[in-house]
Amino acid sequence: MIRAKNHQIILAKCFMFLITLVFITAGCVPLTETPSLTNNIRFEPTNFSNIPYWDDDDHEIALEAFNRSCKAILNNPYDTNITTQNPHKNKNWFAVCEIASTLERANNNAAKKFFEKFFVPYSVGQGSIKEGLFTGYYEPVIRGSLSRSERYNVPLYGIPSDMISIKLNEFSDDFPDKVITGRLQGSKFIPYYTRSDIENGKAGLQGSEIAWLEDYTDSFFLHIQGSGQILFEDGSRKRISYAASNGHKYFAIGRKLIQDGEIPKAEISMQRIREWLKQNPSRAKSLTEQNPSYIFFRWNNNTNTKVGPIGSQGIPLTSGRSIAIDRRFFTFGTPIWLKTKIPAAQENKKQDIYRLVIAQDTGSAIKGIIRGDLFIGTGDEAGEIAGKMKEIGRYWVFLPKIK
Structure with missing residues (x-):
């Protein structure tokens, strides 16, 4: 005592x-400096008629994802990220979420009308800039064990x-x-x-380990993704999620590889970085240690394979509909109309996407008012897409208009 x-x-x-x-x-x-909406950041109201391809989206799926966020919002009425007076963080979220909760089984048309009736779309910019970087992330499936062995000797730690x-x-x-x-x-x-x-x-x-992996590179990329599934030798799986970080600033090792001439800037991707680490085992650790940030994990009981892992908001992510944002600027649950491109898994092609996504996650590498990281899904194919996604895009945020 x-x-x-x-x-x-x-x-x-x-x-x-x-x-x-x-x-x-x-x-x-x-x-670090607290961001302010006066730092040349602009929220300009517009109409849904000005949102490109708004009528063509699957609004029903977006509403389902939004309702997951609403459950977290309604269960935490004292969240200062919502009750502050900033225009993008306000108490009106509670009112609009209460309405959304009555529409959990809404069809596509009803979902579309809900967003149109209770939200105002805002074009987001910083000065004259309205575009930013959009990347992808995924939930990897990695071989591991609950106990250390000669094969499984790379630790994942719980919170110290x-x-x-x-x-x-x-x-x-x-x-x-x-x-x-x-x-x-x-x-x-x-x-x-x-x-x-x-x-x-x-x-x-020592003693804080909650799992052991067989490959250091897999461990490093699990830290970057923030969550994953551990595949045990008996074929069973268990989800593991972000619990905390050591508080140090994230450094992208891809930047170092570009600076050192190891990988051309035009070729940088998760796949190319992974290849380099595999091909240069004697230099891999000295490179990854350039990133001082370190993630600690926890097990979670989310076994529903129809939804993704638990994000920073504490709710399951939705493939293609959950996005990680810089939480200094937006509260979790914010609907965002995203315009960008997404690569194909195997082919060297890209597809334009226009869709409603929900801010449900964040990450140490997601910094800036126009910056997003789209959750692609689970497994190797999702990883191929996420690893190649590095696209310019823009978005419109939807803010509640209930008084």
Whole structure:
């Protein structure tokens, strides 16, 4: 009990110091600038008649995905991401979700009319820029084991007992969306161990393993995707999901491969990076350690193969309808009309897509007002598509108009 009280006193001193100075100094973690809608970001209202190919979508599937988000929204009425007064994060989400919950079995026409009646579409831009980067991600299926063996010797860790994540909105309203992660070192709160530290044993995580994989490259890409299915030798599967990160900034190793001339920029993709790691085993770890971000996992009981893994909103993702966004700008559950291209799995072709997707996930690599990562699906074919998807596109966000 005395130790717990001392632990709380140390944290309180560190965080009050943080709030006072805005930046954590003397061994604490610096904050990034809080984004603002005044930073040349524009939300311009428009009409559904101006949304390209709006009438041609499968609105029923989009409404099903939206209703999954609504269940999370209605179950968390104190979410500060929704109750703030920013135009894209407001209390009207509760009212529109209550209406949506009565339409769970709506047909396509009824679903379309629901969005038209209760939302206003907004064109999103930053200055004169209205296009951004859209990528894809998927749920891999990876061979693994619950116990270590000569074959399965690459660990996946659960959340470490010494890692502490702090929601700063519990200390000040000035930081509504900020979370910092670190550990205690004596009386100081310092950044948590980096990927290099963890993989070289400095974090002392023995005993925190929840599964073992047979391939380091598979493990690295599971960290990037954030979730997957572990395939056991008896043929059974179990889903594993993102639980937390070590709080360090994500670095794309593909950028390093381009800089070093290892892979031409025009050829960079998940497949090419995977090939390079396989072909250069002696250099692979030194490259992946350039990315200090590290993911910790948890098991989940979502066995429904008709839906995807659990995303950051805490609900199952929908193939082709769930998108990861920068949560600094949008609340989870926001409907987004997406215009971009999607590659074919095997052929060197691309298809234009215009569809309604729902913001249900986020990721450390998803930064910017016009940036998205589309959930493609589960398995190798979805992985082929996701790995090649790196397209320019734009979107319109739908915001509730209920007063």
